[in-house]
Amino acid sequence: MKIARLPLATLETSVVPSRARRKPKSYWALRIGIGILAFYIAVALLSLVWTPYDPLTPGIGDGYDAPSLAFPLGTDRLGADMLSRLMAGARYDLGISLTAVAIALTVGTTIGTFAGYYGGKVDIAILRGVEIFQAFPGLLFAMLVVQAVGAGITNVILVLSFVGIPDYLRLARAEIHAKRHWQYAEAARMVGNPPWRVAFRHLLPNSVGPVLAFTSINAAFSALVTASLGFLGLGLGPNTPEWGSMIARGQDGVMTGQWWVSFFPGLAIMGLTGSFYLLGDALSDITDPRRRQ
């Protein structure tokens, strides 16, 4: 008589749910994402104390100098050093998008937590308002507002964070709303926690996974909108070494063979948004509770 063999291999993999296979992959994306982002931050900080030339001064080269030893990334139409401008641009693009994300994250999550925990009419009113607002495309809204209220870094940051708030609000609200009747929330109330402590001390830390994962997606979006506003000539001053406006300044050169003026800022934007997306992907993998423990 044959004894049926237990398919040991299948059993083991089903007992330990593919964690062993998935984890290295998320860490791989996480490491590359963090690595690229760290490089950008380092460059932005370095540009505060050192750039090869002054990024704001035109006429250092003759204009449209091809990449060479003296100008590794060439010069633009006005003869300003591209490498110096690119380094200084990291400050603007990174600083604007990260600040906007931080504001949107804080404000959106706070309002969303309140709405989700208390529910009721205020919750419904907030949600409806957010839905109306989200019917507008984010970039279009940002363009209109910046055009209306005027240029300047502060305005750009505020508009970007305003565009981001609804997403954080909805994510946090959904998580808190689903969890507010969980037993540990009830247990927290019975321990004597006031409602705000139940919501922020007990529920929020258990709900931040999706919010944090979204943060990097939102950062990528903010970086793109920042560059788009710069490209369209909205938002920052004309000589600001912002990557989007640098692309715009190099547009004409692309047709006549001076590709480097638009290419390198474009590459910088791509690298930055790419690293944010990698981070977001890895974070949503890691914070998914089904893949922990």
Next chain:
Amino acid sequence: MSFVNMSVGDAILQVRDLHKIFPVEGGRRLVAVDGVDLDVAAGETLALVGESGSGKSTVARCIVRLIEPSGGEVTIDGTAIVPLPTKRLAGIYRRIQMVFQDPNASLNPRMNVRQVLDEPLRLHLALSGAERAGRVRELVEMVGLTPAHLERYPHELSGGQRQRVGIARAIAVSPDIVILDEPTSSLDVSVRGQILGLLLDLQQRLGLAYLFISHDLQVVQHVADRVAVMYLGSIVETGPVADVFRDPRHPYTRALLSAAPVAQWGVKRTRVRLAGEIASAIDPPDACRLVGRCPMAQPSCSAGKPSLIDLGQAHAVACPVVVDRPT
């Protein structure tokens, strides 16, 4: 309705005419708790038993205001819990605490044992950090854990250990009464006995009163002093455990007790069988809730919901039919 004093001695927890009605679609009303009276004396255990859907957990949650009761009064040692403005509830939770059914769900996954136990102390008592740390260590040892467990998170503990943490949290601020909401039903059979033993031990040492919610009659017989049997939102019989288990009077109590297995060779018992399923609690008629299922139903059973009738020795039953007819 005439109220029957069911308690022995002075009640630490008094529940009077508690109601909970949930609105359902179509303007109908689901009557989950329909006029419940309970008394729990200091240091005693009152078991509230009934099948799923009888409303026993709803009673527990209404008492501590985890859900808002629709009506009635609850007092703890003379102080009102129902009605009471929500803002003042926190103070009440020094007197009354709860152990939840599922220790896995009732512990915050991101707080370790020390944080779980420190929180009630910080919120309720004016103690220094060192005093709180001492109390936390004391609590951990009271429930049979060691200080080594303090830094563990819930997922690093076994089910029994988690429930011990849940118990330690409930007794942290020295309450008068603890509501035990099926504290062992989500645990392995092998650790149930230990947890019940711990609860009995703590009751003796601390003089706690328990309101023990359960559907497990054997456990109830083992731990409770008195029992109240619930059916569809109402208490149908109440009395000392020994009396009710030896001589159940209400047809529902008889059916419930006769359905429990007997762990004794050769003992046969006659099953009391009820017809059909538990009735709907939506828009119930003003009649005995058991009327469609009861083998002893009389025409009078449909004329008004019977209230509890005192049989003496703190035993009371909500069935005029069995009271009039000697068994």
